[in-house]
Amino acid sequence: MKTKLTVTYVILSVFALGGLLPVLWMFVMSLQTPRALNSFPTLNWFKDFEFNNYQIALNQGGIYQGLINSSIITGGTLIISVTFATLAAYALANFEFKGKALLLIGILMTQLIPGMAAIVPLFDILKSLHLINTYTGLILIFAARTIPLNIWIMHGFFKELPAELREAAIIDGCSVYTTFTRIILPLALPGIGAACMFTFMQTWIDFIMPLTTLFDQNKFPFTVMLYKYVGDPIMGTNYGVVFASAVIGTLPTLLMFVFFQRFFVKGLTSGAVKG
Amino acid sequence: MSRIVLNHIKKRYKNGKSFAVKDMNLSIENREFIVFVGPSGCGKSTTLRMIAGLEEISEGDLYINEKRVNEAAPKDRDIAMVFQNYALYPHMTVYGNMAFGLKIRKFKKDEINRRVTEAANVLGLNEFLNRKPTALSGGQRQRVALGRAMVRNPKVFLMDEPLSNLDAKLRIQMRSEIIKLHRRLNATTIYVTHDQTEAMTMADRIVIMREGEIQQIGTPKEIYDNPANIFVGSFIGSPAMNFIPAMLSLEGQIHIGNHTISLPENKQAVLKKKNYFGVELVAGIRPEDIHLEHDDSSDSSTVLTAKIDVAELLGSECILYTKINNVDLVVKVKSGDFKSGDEIKLAFDMQKMRFFDPETGKLII
Ligand SMILES: Nc1ncnc2c1ncn2[C@@H]1O[C@H](COP(=O)(O)OP(=O)(O)OP(=O)(O)O)[C@@H](O)[C@H]1O
Ligand SMILES: [Mg+2]
Numbered sequence: 001m002k003t004k005l006t007v008t009y010v011i012l013s014v015f016a017l018g019g020l021l022p023v024l025w026m027f028v029m030s031l032q033t034p035r036a037l038n039s040f041p042t043l044n045w046f047k048d049f050e051f052n053n054y055q056i057a058l059n060q061g062g063i064y065q066g067l068i069n070s071s072i073i074t075g076g077t078l079i080i081s082v083t084f085a086t087l088a089a090y091a092l093a094n095f096e097f098k099g100k101a102l103l104l105i106g107i108l109m110t111q112l113i114p115g116m117a118a119i120v121p122l123f124d125i126l127k128s129l130h131l132i133n134t135y136t137g138l139i140l141i142f143a144a145r146t147i148p149l150n151i152w153i154m155h156g157f158f159k160e161l162p163a164e165l166r167e168a169a170i171i172d173g174c175s176v177y178t179t180f181t182r183i184i185l186p187l188a189l190p191g192i193g194a195a196c197m198f199t200f201m202q203t204w205i206d207f208i209m210p211l212t213t214l215f216d217q218n219k220f221p222f223t224v225m226l227y228k229y230v231g232d233p234i235m236g237t238n239y240g241v242v243f244a245s246a247v248i249g250t251l252p253t254l255l256m257f258v259f260f261q262r263f264f265v266k267g268l269t270s271g272a273v274k275g
Numbered sequence: 276m277s278r279i280v281l282n283h284i285k286k287r288y289k290n291g292k293s294f295a296v297k298d299m300n301l302s303i304e305n306r307e308f309i310v311f312v313g314p315s316g317c318g319k320s321t322t323l324r325m326i327a328g329l330e331e332i333s334e335g336d337l338y339i340n341e342k343r344v345n346e347a348a349p350k351d352r353d354i355a356m357v358f359q360n361y362a363l364y365p366h367m368t369v370y371g372n373m374a375f376g377l378k379i380r381k382f383k384k385d386e387i388n389r390r391v392t393e394a395a396n397v398l399g400l401n402e403f404l405n406r407k408p409t410a411l412s413g414g415q416r417q418r419v420a421l422g423r424a425m426v427r428n429p430k431v432f433l434m435d436e437p438l439s440n441l442d443a444k445l446r447i448q449m450r451s452e453i454i455k456l457h458r459r460l461n462a463t464t465i466y467v468t469h470d471q472t473e474a475m476t477m478a479d480r481i482v483i484m485r486e487g488e489i490q491q492i493g494t495p496k497e498i499y500d501n502p503a504n505i506f507v508g509s510f511i512g513s514p515a516m517n518f519i520p521a522m523l524s525l526e527g528q529i530h531i532g533n534h535t536i537s538l539p540e541n542k543q544a545v546l547k548k549k550n551y552f553g554v555e556l557v558a559g560i561r562p563e564d565i566h567l568e569h570d571d572s573s574d575s576s577t578v579l580t581a582k583i584d585v586a587e588l589l590g591s592e593c594i595l596y597t598k599i600n601n602v603d604l605v606v607k608v609k610s611g612d613f614k615s616g617d618e619i620k621l622a623f624d625m626q627k628m629r630f631f632d633p634e635t636g637k638l639i640i
Binding site for chain 2: 165187
């Protein structure tokens with residue numbers, strides 16, 4: 001029994017380390033001087049590390065613009081995607097209508113289309129809508145891309161809420177709308193947290209979509225901004241600065257996770273019904 | 276005034292093959308405490324939910340206060356409901372749970388406060404008002420659910436197995452609390468349970484259901500003494516009524532196993548008039564209407580010899596599972612020294628014996 005547990009932990013640790021390695025690599029690299037980086041592979045990693053790269057990254061200014069742009073795109077996507085998905089999922093979970101099962105499966109099927117395959121058609125659509133090189137266009141794409149899975153996440157949460165809560169609210173005098181806002185929504189917060197988290201991760205780190213639909217340098221989100229640092233014709237590539245910027249760019253994800261994690265804590269509905 | 280009338284109410288679920296409720300006719304008087312009782316799946320909850328407005332009525336008319344309410348929304352029916360699993364709002368405090376219905380109905384703050392405080396007093400929930408439901412015991416949660424219904428001061432209370440999630444002791448305690456509450460509030464109450472003891476102890480009138488049909492409506496005593504059919508006799512009472520295949524001879528005697536017992540004149544007359552002489556019957560007798568016979572000299576035409584299979588001591592009383600020839604007979608007697616295998620002499624209280632038609636199961640007399 002105990003050995004079995006140990007083996008489990010060893011295997012999990014290996015996977016965790018495997019996942020952490022690139023992050024560690026990024027962090028270590030962000031601390032190297034250009035000289036140390038150029039002497040690769042004989043790195044003197046912990047001998048003369050410095051925080052200079054962060055200073056340079058922050059002073060360049062571009063990174064602020066990148067982070068702001070990323071925030072606008074991600075924030076817009078988050079609001080649209082989670083709002084629509086929540087409302088749609090509530091209807092799907094609680095109301096009977098024709099073709100519901102088919103619709104649910106159809107929504108799931110959209111997830112089978114690989115993102116890359118959709119780039120050219122999406123570009124075409126944006127062009128005919130005159131939304132190339134706009135945040136709106138990009139946000140619509142990201143929203144369309146995340147709504148299906150968000151519907152499924154929220155659908156699961158709504159299905160888990162006991163039907164009697166809704167019925168109790170109806171008998172207490174709630175309309176469909178007040179039942180939703182006063183009773184269901186507060187209880188669905190963990191689901192909304194999960195949907196926000198998922199949407200944030202999908203959108204914040206996306207690189208290809210903004211790269212293909214945005215042309216304006218000052219509209220670039222930080223991922224594309226970072227890419228532009230690589231092979232800068234004047235400065236060459238200062239990898240230390242690129243890595244430092246990358247670390248800064250991942251911080252919001254970390255913060256999001258810490259913030260939303262408490263919503264993942266289950267059991268908010270316990271006490272509603274017996275047990 | 277809140278009289279509820281069910282007029283040929285039927286329910287067929289969309290995906291259901293047959294009717295879950297078949298032709299319910301019932302008139303519930305103002306301030307009555309009505310209990311729906313019956314085995315699982317007999318349509319008790321379905322009927323209650325139709326009265327609440329949570330389930331559409333397929334056919335028939337529902338009247339509350341002489342007004343047809345088939346299409347009225349639940350909130351316009353002036354009802355409150357207590358659910359089996361409490362259905363408290365987990366994100367609100369006890370106070371919030373009780374106040375919610377009033378807030379939604381736009382009551383004034385101090386009126387809400389007055390009503391919630393009063394209900395909390397009655398239910399002994401004062402010290403818990405600021406707690407969330409998670410921090411309460413099952414019994415306390417059930418009280419909050421009652422409180423939530425009470426504060427609205429509804430004309431009709433609907434309760435669907437409100438006590439079935441509580442342990443036995445608490446259930447008995449809450450039983451009497453609900454009755455006290457009913458006396459105090461004087462609202463018409465419909466209470467659903469599958470527990471016949473709850474039905475017997477709480478109801479003004481019991482409605483016994485089976486497979487979507489009403490079997491009998493009556494006071495607990497009426498139903499206990501004169502079950503309308505074999506099903507009711509076996510469902511109400513614990514242990515259940517004994518049912519014995521019997522034959523009535525032309526001499527006015529019935530044959531049970533090898534024994535012959537003579538029947539009182541009045542019973543004979545009725546059976547004769549209804550043409551049940553010389554045919555198979557089902558005799559029904561309650562376990563407590565069979566007595567031990569100690570005196571050997573007594574009239575042998577009503578005394579039977581039985582053999583004890585199992586003796587169950589329940590304190591002051593004792594349940595004996597006995598056999599007379601091949602007929603099983605359950606007897607409830609005062610405690611004594613009984614062992615399995617013992618032979619005892621039993622006498623039937625013949626005036627209490629009921630007769631049922633073996634084909635229809637209906638009560639003859
Ligand atoms: N939503 C539904 N869809 C289809 N059939 C249903 C639905 N709800 C109940 N039924 C069926 O209707 C019949 C009556 O159910 P109901 O819930 O009223 O029984 P009940 O008497 O309350 O039983 P219990 O004591 O188990 O609660 C059952 O056969 C049940 O399977
Ligand atoms: Mg039920």
